[in-house]
Amino acid sequence: DTAVSQTPKYLVTQMGNDKSIKCEQNLGHDTMYWYKQDSKKFLKIMFSYNNKELIINETVPNRFSPKSPDKAHLNLHINSLELGDSAVYFCASSQGSGTVDHPSSYEQYFGPGTRLTVT
Amino acid sequence: QKEVEQNSGPLSVPEGAIASLNCTYSDRGSQSFFWYRQYSGKSPELIMFIYSNGDKEDGRFTAQLNKASQYVSLLIRDSQPSDSATYLCAVDRGSTLGRLYFGRGTQLTVWP
Numbered sequence: 631d632t633a634v635s636q637t638p639k640y641l642v643t644q645m646g647n648d649k650s651i652k653c654e655q656n657l658g659h660d661t662m663y664w665y666k667q668d669s670k671k672f673l674k675i676m677f678s679y680n681n682k683e684l685i686i687n688e689t690v691p692n693r694f695s696p697k698s699p700d701k702a703h704l705n706l707h708i709n710s711l712e713l714g715d716s717a718v719y720f721c722a723s724s725q726g727s728g729t730v731d732h733p734s735s736y737e738q739y740f741g742p743g744t745r746l747t748v749t
Numbered sequence: 750q751k752e753v754e755q756n757s758g759p760l761s762v763p764e765g766a767i768a769s770l771n772c773t774y775s776d777r778g779s780q781s782f783f784w785y786r787q788y789s790g791k792s793p794e795l796i797m798f799i800y801s802n803g804d805k806e807d808g809r810f811t812a813q814l815n816k817a818s819q820y821v822s823l824l825i826r827d828s829q830p831s832d833s834a835t836y837l838c839a840v841d842r843g844s845t846l847g848r849l850y851f852g853r854g855t856q857l858t859v860w861p
Contacts, residue, residue, distance in 0.1 A: 673851040740792035
């Protein structure tokens, strides 16, 4: 009963290729996120969707494009992969986008991560 | 100035001791504060969150928040070797709900 799942777990590819990472959550949450964790373990948000609507779009190269076909799925497509894209990518979800009146909606649950290696 | 700062450690404590992890943040308007634990090769796991000044206790964990000093801490009592992990502090500034700013984490080692 995996709450937030990602595929693939490992992805090794060459520079210039295009790849996708898929994420699914079965928690019934409305909001999903993509994070990037670099080699120094710094975790930074990339995107978030609330009910299929883009809420957060951090300054990331436009080679990265998220897609949310429904509120249970959020995929990440990366074009023209570069060496610097090597990292662990985490998907996460939360009940809502968070309000002080509903603190439980802040809780973000992370998937197991996808380790992307670009050679 | 970094949004969220933590001592990178490593912090090493003996089993049974109290581990104290600290975090400061730059945006005075920040509203919500989270502590995540991340074991090596695993995903972050939420262990505590706090919104109001003061202490919040959950089992062996106590989160402390001082908004005036822009400081949040996590105390782990009776530390166990299984607590050895990297602890990430995250802050929600409230400008865009759900956007968490993470510190770089403090690596904790509890030795038997």
